[in-house]
Amino acid sequence: MLASLVSIASLMLSTFLMMVGYGLMNFVVPIRSVAEGWSTFTISVIATGYTFGFTISCIVTPRFVKRVGHVRVFGALISLLSVGILLCALMVDWRAWVAFRFISGFGIAGSYLIIESWLNERVNNANRATIFSVYMITCLVGSIGGQYLVPLGDPKTTYLFVLCGIIFALAMLPTALSSAKSPTPIAQAKFDLPKLYRLSPIAFIGSLLSGALSGTWNSLGGVYTQNVGMNTAQGATLLACVLAGGAISQMPIGRISDLIDRRIMMIICGIVGVFACAVMTIFDAQSIVALYVAGFFVGTVLYPIYAINVAHANDRAAPDEYVTISSGIMILYGLGTVSGPLVGGALMQIAGPSGLLWFMTLSFAFYAGYAAWRMARRKVGEGRIEKCDFQAMPLPLRGTDPGTRAIPNPGDQPA
Incomplete structure (x- = not known):
C-alpha cells in the first residue's frame, strides 16, 4: 500500500x-x-x-x-x-x-x-x-x-x-519532473443517450439535474455570498462547509444505497436538499452559524447524487456497457452544468440572492419526485442484471475519461 x-x-x-x-x-x-x-x-x-x-x-x-x-x-x-x-x-x-x-x-x-x-x-x-x-x-x-x-x-x-x-x-x-511511469493512452468511448434513457430514465434525468445543481452552486455560490452581505472569509467558510459535507457523506450514502433500492436514497437526498436549501433561504446571513450548518447539509446531498446516478445505471447494465453508460451520464451532467447557471442566474436577477436557493430547492424536489414516480413505474429489481458496488467519486465539477470514471471494476462484481 x-x-x-x-x-x-x-x-x-x-x-x-x-x-x-x-x-x-x-x-x-x-x-x-x-x-x-x-x-x-x-x-x-x-x-x-x-x-x-x-x-x-x-x-x-x-x-x-x-x-x-x-x-x-x-x-x-x-x-x-x-x-x-x-x-x-x-x-x-x-x-x-x-x-x-x-x-x-x-x-x-x-x-x-x-x-x-x-x-x-x-x-x-x-x-x-x-x-x-x-x-x-x-x-x-x-x-x-x-x-x-x-x-x-x-x-x-x-x-x-x-x-x-x-x-x-x-x-x-x-x-x-517525476520519474514515475506514464499511463497507457486512453481508449476512446462512445455514448448512446437513447440507450441510457431506455436502460435507466432516472439516471438520465438525474444526471441532468445533478449537473444543473452542482454547476449552478459552483458557479454562483460565490456571488450568493457577496449578495447576502458576507465578507470574503465568511463566504470562503460557507463554500468550504458545502464541500466538506459532500466529501464526508459520499461513502455513507453510497454504502446505504448498496443495501436498499437506490431510488429510495435518491428520494431521501432530494428531500434533504429541499429542506437544507429552505433553511438557507430563511436565515440568509442573519445567522451565520445556521447558514454554515445548512450549507453543510446541502453539500451532503449535492455531490453524492451524481455517483448514485452512475451506480443505478450500472446496476442495470451489462459489464460491456459500462463505458457507454458512463460516457452518456457524463455528457448529460455537462449539459446540466451549462444550463443550470443560466436558469439560476436569471432567478437571482429576478428574486435576488434567494433565487439561487429557490432554483436548487425546485431541482432537488424534482429529483426526489421523479425518483418516486419511477419507483411506481418500475418495480424493485426489474430489468436489473447485478447490483454493482457504489464507488465514491471526486467532487464535481470534474472532467474525466468516460471509459475510466465511475465504472465498477469487473473484479468487484459479485459472482
Missing part, C-alpha cells in the same frame, strides 16, 4: 496545487464580477462559458491524450489554466471573460481527465478505496485552501489573479 501511495505522490502534489488554484479562481472571479457591477445574469453567462468549455474538453481531450500522451497534454492544459485566469486580469470585460472562462473550463476538465485516468491505472481491488480517498482528501483540502487565499488580497486588483496563475504554473512541476 505504501508503495502505491509513493508512486502517485508527485501526481497528488500536482493535484493539490491545481486545486488550490481552482479554489482561488472559482471564488475570486465571481467576487470581482460583483465588484464590477455586472448583473447576476451576466455573471451566470460568464459561468456558462466555463461549463461549456468543461463539457467540450471531456469530449475532445481524450483524442489529444491518445495522440501525444498524458504528461504532454497535462502540461498544455495547465498552461491554459494559467492563461485563462491571467487574461481575466488583463482585460476586465464580461464578454471577453466568457471566452477566458471557456479556456479555464477546458483546462480544468482535461486536467482531471488525465489525473483520474492515471489513478485508475494505478489502483487495484486491494488499494482502490485508499487511493481514491487520498485523492478526494487532496482535492478537498486544496480547494478549501485556495478559497481562504482570497481574504489575503483585494479582488479589485490583479494580485489574486496573478497569484492564481502562478499556482497553476507550479502545479505542472511535480508531474513534469
